[in-house]
Amino acid sequence: DAGVIQSPRHEVTEMGQEVTLRCKPISGHDYLFWYRQTMMRGLELLIYFNNNVPIDDSGMPEDRFSAKMPNASFSTLKIQPSEPRDSAVYFCASSLLSTSGALGFGPGTRLTVL
Amino acid sequence: KQEVTQIPAALSVPEGENLVLNCSFTDSAIYNLQWFRQDPGKGLTSLLLIQSSQREQTSGRLNASLDKSSGRSTLYIAASQPGDSATYLCAVRDDYKLSFGAGTTVTVRA
Numbered sequence: 001d002a003g004v005i006q007s008p009r010h011e012v013t014e015m016g017q018e019v020t021l022r023c024k025p026i027s028g029h030d031y032l033f034w035y036r037q038t039m040m041r042g043l044e045l046l047i048y049f050n051n052n053v054p055i056d057d058s059g060m061p062e063d064r065f066s067a068k069m070p071n072a073s074f075s076t077l078k079i080q081p082s083e084p085r086d087s088a089v090y091f092c093a094s095s096l097l098s099t100s101g102a103l104g105f106g107p108g109t110r111l112t113v114l
Numbered sequence: 115k116q117e118v119t120q121i122p123a124a125l126s127v128p129e130g131e132n133l134v135l136n137c138s139f140t141d142s143a144i145y146n147l148q149w150f151r152q153d154p155g156k157g158l159t160s161l162l163l164i165q166s167s168q169r170e171q172t173s174g175r176l177n178a179s180l181d182k183s184s185g186r187s188t189l190y191i192a193a194s195q196p197g198d199s200a201t202y203l204c205a206v207r208d209d210y211k212l213s214f215g216a217g218t219t220v221t222v223r224a
Contacts, residue, residue, distance in 0.1 A: 048211055
């Protein structure tokens, strides 16, 4: 079975530009999570979806961040405008069951904002 | 808010020694606990998942225990190998999200 797929794997952009990160969860999984990892703060949950509906976006740092899940097989995380402090690795994860299933993580997108 | 702590932050052992990694959490009302491995510059690989009703899980040389009442989990890696060098993260699931510890970085010396 294919795991969680993320694209791009690396993104380098300039401050002020729009960045869009993409995720394809494992087929059949009904929960999707976006995490951000930095050396200073470790892994932080940004937002998660259940059956394509955003459930908790309290981890989204600012209004510059937005996430969508138009269907069960695709999600995006957008940053507009991007800032250097947004530089991090962004992970997408999905799970099959609501609270008992294991989370599978994608390989991450390494974002560098110059 | 759930707080997850991993001690020690780093560990260096000679090859063949058993590894003991600790994880503690503040709110015992969890659904499950998951151990992950992360290699430098890579994603997270799930190692073991322990449901809240379970006391331990085993996979090969790995064994994880869970004491929910005391808010603790321990990951044991038997007969460590240089290939076990990585960062190990524990994560607890309460409600629907995972809260992560900062990880323990393990170096196994040949």
